[in-house]
Amino acid sequence: MATTTKTSSAKKPAAETAKTTTKAPAKTASKTPAPAATKAPAKSKAAAGSVDLSTKPTGKTGKMEDSEFHEFFVDELKDIYWAEKHLAKALPKFKKAATSPELAAAFEKHTEETKRHIETLDKVFELLEEKAQAKKCDAMEGLLEEADSIIEDTDSGTLVRDAGLILAAQKVEHYEIATYGTLRVFAENMGHTEVVELLSQTLEEEKATDVALTQIAEGFVNQQAASE
Ligand SMILES: [Fe+2]
Numbered sequence: 461m462a463t464t465t466k467t468s469s470a471k472k473p474a475a476e477t478a479k480t481t482t483k484a485p486a487k488t489a490s491k492t493p494a495p496a497a498t499k500a501p502a503k504s505k506a507a508a509g510s511v512d513l514s515t516k517p518t519g520k521t522g523k524m525e526d527s528e529f530h531e532f533f534v535d536e537l538k539d540i541y542w543a544e545k546h547l548a549k550a551l552p553k554f555k556k557a558a559t560s561p562e563l564a565a566a567f568e569k570h571t572e573e574t575k576r577h578i579e580t581l582d583k584v585f586e587l588l589e590e591k592a593q594a595k596k597c598d599a600m601e602g603l604l605e606e607a608d609s610i611i612e613d614t615d616s617g618t619l620v621r622d623a624g625l626i627l628a629a630q631k632v633e634h635y636e637i638a639t640y641g642t643l644r645v646f647a648e649n650m651g652h653t654e655v656v657e658l659l660s661q662t663l664e665e666e667k668a669t670d671v672a673l674t675q676i677a678e679g680f681v682n683q684q685a686a687s688e
Protein backbone atom coordinates (compact mmCIF):
# COMPACT_ATOMS: atom_id res chain seq x y z
CA MET A 461 0.00 0.00 0.00
CA ALA A 462 2.79 2.33 0.90
CA THR A 463 4.39 1.62 -2.45
CA THR A 464 1.22 2.47 -4.35
CA THR A 465 0.72 5.69 -2.46
CA LYS A 466 4.28 6.79 -2.91
CA THR A 467 4.31 5.89 -6.58
CA SER A 468 1.13 7.76 -7.40
CA SER A 469 2.13 10.80 -5.41
CA ALA A 470 5.57 10.74 -7.00
CA LYS A 471 4.05 10.68 -10.45
CA LYS A 472 1.76 13.63 -9.92
CA PRO A 473 4.40 16.30 -9.70
CA ALA A 474 6.01 14.91 -12.82
CA ALA A 475 2.76 15.17 -14.76
CA GLU A 476 2.10 18.64 -13.40
CA THR A 477 5.57 19.76 -14.34
CA ALA A 478 5.08 18.50 -17.85
CA LYS A 479 1.79 20.35 -18.19
CA THR A 480 2.93 23.70 -16.87
CA THR A 481 6.21 23.86 -18.69
CA THR A 482 6.97 25.06 -22.19
CA LYS A 483 10.40 24.61 -23.82
CA ALA A 484 13.13 24.25 -21.25
CA PRO A 485 10.95 22.14 -18.93
CA ALA A 486 11.11 19.35 -21.47
CA LYS A 487 14.28 18.45 -19.61
CA THR A 488 12.47 18.41 -16.29
CA ALA A 489 9.68 16.33 -17.73
CA SER A 490 12.05 13.78 -19.15
CA LYS A 491 14.17 13.66 -16.02
CA THR A 492 11.48 13.52 -13.37
CA PRO A 493 9.46 10.48 -14.47
CA ALA A 494 12.54 8.34 -14.97
CA PRO A 495 13.51 8.02 -11.30
CA ALA A 496 9.87 7.58 -10.32
CA ALA A 497 9.54 4.64 -12.68
CA THR A 498 12.77 3.00 -11.64
CA LYS A 499 12.26 3.62 -7.95
CA ALA A 500 8.74 2.20 -7.77
CA PRO A 501 9.64 -1.50 -7.81
CA ALA A 502 12.75 -0.97 -5.68
CA LYS A 503 10.69 0.45 -2.83
CA SER A 504 9.48 -2.94 -1.73
CA LYS A 505 11.97 -4.80 0.41
CA ALA A 506 11.59 -7.89 -1.72
CA ALA A 507 12.25 -6.01 -4.94
CA ALA A 508 15.31 -4.38 -3.43
CA GLY A 509 16.64 -7.82 -2.60
CA SER A 510 16.52 -8.87 -6.22
CA VAL A 511 19.37 -6.43 -6.88
CA ASP A 512 18.51 -5.47 -10.45
CA LEU A 513 15.14 -6.31 -11.95
CA SER A 514 16.01 -4.79 -15.28
CA THR A 515 18.65 -7.46 -15.84
CA LYS A 516 17.28 -10.59 -17.43
CA PRO A 517 18.39 -13.60 -15.44
CA THR A 518 20.45 -16.27 -17.11
CA GLY A 519 19.66 -19.98 -17.39
CA LYS A 520 16.98 -21.80 -19.33
CA THR A 521 14.20 -20.96 -16.91
CA GLY A 522 15.47 -17.51 -16.03
CA LYS A 523 15.41 -18.57 -12.38
CA MET A 524 16.63 -16.08 -9.84
CA GLU A 525 16.63 -18.53 -6.97
CA ASP A 526 18.79 -16.43 -4.70
CA SER A 527 16.56 -13.41 -4.85
CA GLU A 528 14.12 -12.49 -2.14
CA PHE A 529 11.67 -11.45 -4.83
CA HIS A 530 11.81 -14.91 -6.38
CA GLU A 531 11.10 -16.47 -2.98
CA PHE A 532 8.17 -14.15 -2.48
CA PHE A 533 6.86 -14.98 -5.95
CA VAL A 534 7.04 -18.73 -5.28
CA ASP A 535 5.37 -18.26 -1.90
CA GLU A 536 2.47 -16.46 -3.53
CA LEU A 537 2.20 -19.21 -6.14
CA LYS A 538 1.88 -21.71 -3.28
CA ASP A 539 -0.84 -19.54 -1.80
CA ILE A 540 -2.95 -19.47 -4.98
CA TYR A 541 -2.22 -23.19 -5.46
CA TRP A 542 -3.90 -23.85 -2.09
CA ALA A 543 -6.72 -21.48 -3.04
CA GLU A 544 -7.40 -23.23 -6.36
CA LYS A 545 -7.35 -26.68 -4.78
CA HIS A 546 -9.90 -25.68 -2.16
CA LEU A 547 -12.03 -23.85 -4.69
CA ALA A 548 -12.11 -26.98 -6.87
CA LYS A 549 -13.64 -28.82 -3.90
CA ALA A 550 -16.07 -26.01 -3.06
CA LEU A 551 -17.47 -25.32 -6.53
CA PRO A 552 -19.45 -28.59 -6.76
CA LYS A 553 -21.14 -27.51 -3.49
CA PHE A 554 -22.00 -24.18 -5.12
CA LYS A 555 -23.44 -26.07 -8.08
CA LYS A 556 -25.54 -28.32 -5.87
CA ALA A 557 -26.84 -25.32 -3.93
CA ALA A 558 -27.76 -23.29 -7.02
CA THR A 559 -31.41 -22.90 -7.95
CA SER A 560 -31.19 -22.04 -11.64
CA PRO A 561 -29.74 -24.48 -14.17
CA GLU A 562 -27.81 -21.59 -15.76
CA LEU A 563 -25.90 -20.89 -12.57
CA ALA A 564 -25.37 -24.58 -11.88
CA ALA A 565 -23.90 -24.94 -15.39
CA ALA A 566 -21.60 -21.96 -14.84
CA PHE A 567 -20.27 -23.52 -11.63
CA GLU A 568 -19.79 -26.86 -13.36
CA LYS A 569 -17.84 -25.20 -16.17
CA HIS A 570 -15.66 -23.32 -13.73
CA THR A 571 -14.99 -26.47 -11.72
CA GLU A 572 -13.34 -27.94 -14.81
CA GLU A 573 -11.46 -24.72 -15.46
CA THR A 574 -10.29 -24.61 -11.86
CA LYS A 575 -8.90 -28.13 -12.16
CA ARG A 576 -6.95 -26.89 -15.18
CA HIS A 577 -5.72 -23.91 -13.19
CA ILE A 578 -4.23 -26.35 -10.69
CA GLU A 579 -2.51 -28.25 -13.52
CA THR A 580 -1.27 -24.96 -14.92
CA LEU A 581 0.28 -24.09 -11.59
CA ASP A 582 1.93 -27.53 -11.56
CA LYS A 583 3.56 -26.57 -14.86
CA VAL A 584 4.58 -23.18 -13.48
CA PHE A 585 6.31 -24.82 -10.50
CA GLU A 586 8.02 -27.21 -12.89
CA LEU A 587 9.27 -24.39 -15.11
CA LEU A 588 10.61 -22.59 -12.06
CA GLU A 589 12.18 -25.83 -10.82
CA GLU A 590 10.29 -25.44 -7.58
CA LYS A 591 8.29 -28.03 -5.65
CA ALA A 592 4.54 -27.75 -6.21
CA GLN A 593 3.39 -27.12 -2.69
CA ALA A 594 0.20 -25.60 -1.29
CA LYS A 595 0.41 -22.98 1.41
CA LYS A 596 -2.75 -22.08 3.27
CA CYS A 597 -4.49 -19.08 1.75
CA ASP A 598 -6.34 -17.25 4.52
CA ALA A 599 -8.21 -15.10 2.01
CA MET A 600 -9.69 -18.04 0.10
CA GLU A 601 -10.51 -19.83 3.33
CA GLY A 602 -12.47 -16.76 4.44
CA LEU A 603 -14.23 -16.34 1.11
CA LEU A 604 -15.33 -19.98 1.11
CA GLU A 605 -16.56 -19.70 4.70
CA GLU A 606 -18.59 -16.71 3.62
CA ALA A 607 -20.05 -18.74 0.76
CA ASP A 608 -21.04 -21.46 3.23
CA SER A 609 -22.80 -18.86 5.39
CA ILE A 610 -24.71 -17.55 2.38
CA ILE A 611 -25.92 -21.07 1.59
CA GLU A 612 -26.98 -21.52 5.22
CA ASP A 613 -28.75 -18.16 5.33
CA THR A 614 -30.77 -18.55 2.12
CA ASP A 615 -33.53 -20.98 1.25
CA SER A 616 -32.90 -23.62 -1.38
CA GLY A 617 -34.93 -23.26 -4.53
CA THR A 618 -34.91 -19.46 -4.38
CA LEU A 619 -33.31 -16.91 -6.64
CA VAL A 620 -32.12 -15.06 -3.55
CA ARG A 621 -29.91 -18.12 -3.01
CA ASP A 622 -28.53 -17.72 -6.54
CA ALA A 623 -27.97 -13.99 -6.07
CA GLY A 624 -26.02 -14.82 -2.91
CA LEU A 625 -23.99 -17.55 -4.59
CA ILE A 626 -23.09 -15.17 -7.42
CA LEU A 627 -21.96 -12.60 -4.88
CA ALA A 628 -19.76 -15.17 -3.14
CA ALA A 629 -18.37 -16.53 -6.41
CA GLN A 630 -17.57 -13.09 -7.80
CA LYS A 631 -15.63 -12.22 -4.66
CA VAL A 632 -13.60 -15.37 -5.29
CA GLU A 633 -13.06 -14.51 -8.96
CA HIS A 634 -11.96 -10.98 -8.13
CA TYR A 635 -9.49 -12.35 -5.62
CA GLU A 636 -8.09 -14.67 -8.27
CA ILE A 637 -7.98 -11.91 -10.88
CA ALA A 638 -6.01 -9.68 -8.50
CA THR A 639 -3.63 -12.51 -7.64
CA TYR A 640 -2.96 -13.73 -11.18
CA GLY A 641 -2.71 -10.17 -12.47
CA THR A 642 0.03 -9.39 -9.97
CA LEU A 643 1.84 -12.71 -10.32
CA ARG A 644 1.91 -12.30 -14.08
CA VAL A 645 3.61 -8.93 -13.70
CA PHE A 646 6.10 -10.45 -11.25
CA ALA A 647 6.87 -13.18 -13.80
CA GLU A 648 7.37 -10.51 -16.48
CA ASN A 649 9.72 -8.58 -14.20
CA MET A 650 11.79 -11.73 -13.68
CA GLY A 651 11.86 -12.67 -17.35
CA HIS A 652 9.88 -15.92 -16.97
CA THR A 653 8.23 -15.70 -20.38
CA GLU A 654 6.57 -19.14 -20.37
CA VAL A 655 5.21 -18.57 -16.89
CA VAL A 656 3.74 -15.24 -18.01
CA GLU A 657 1.92 -17.05 -20.81
CA LEU A 658 0.52 -19.72 -18.49
CA LEU A 659 -0.64 -17.25 -15.84
CA SER A 660 -2.23 -15.07 -18.53
CA GLN A 661 -4.35 -17.97 -19.78
CA THR A 662 -5.67 -18.60 -16.28
CA LEU A 663 -6.25 -14.89 -15.71
CA GLU A 664 -8.39 -14.67 -18.86
CA GLU A 665 -10.55 -17.59 -17.68
CA GLU A 666 -11.07 -15.94 -14.29
CA LYS A 667 -12.14 -12.72 -16.00
CA ALA A 668 -14.50 -14.60 -18.34
CA THR A 669 -16.07 -16.38 -15.37
CA ASP A 670 -16.65 -13.08 -13.63
CA VAL A 671 -18.34 -11.69 -16.76
CA ALA A 672 -20.49 -14.83 -17.13
CA LEU A 673 -21.65 -14.52 -13.52
CA THR A 674 -22.55 -10.87 -14.04
CA GLN A 675 -24.59 -11.82 -17.09
CA ILE A 676 -26.54 -14.43 -15.15
CA ALA A 677 -27.17 -11.98 -12.29
CA GLU A 678 -28.29 -9.19 -14.58
CA GLY A 679 -30.11 -11.53 -16.97
CA PHE A 680 -32.75 -12.77 -14.58
CA VAL A 681 -31.49 -13.69 -11.11
CA ASN A 682 -31.49 -10.29 -9.45
CA GLN A 683 -34.86 -9.29 -10.89
CA GLN A 684 -36.57 -12.52 -9.89
CA ALA A 685 -34.90 -12.49 -6.49
CA ALA A 686 -36.37 -9.03 -5.90
CA SER A 687 -39.89 -10.30 -6.53
CA GLU A 688 -39.68 -13.38 -4.32
FE1 LIG B 1 -8.79 -20.33 -10.85
Ligand SMILES: [Fe+2]
Nearest residue numbers: 633636666669
Ligand atom coordinates in the same frame (compact mmCIF):
# COMPACT_ATOMS: atom_id res chain seq x y z
FE1 LIG C 1 -11.81 -18.87 -10.58
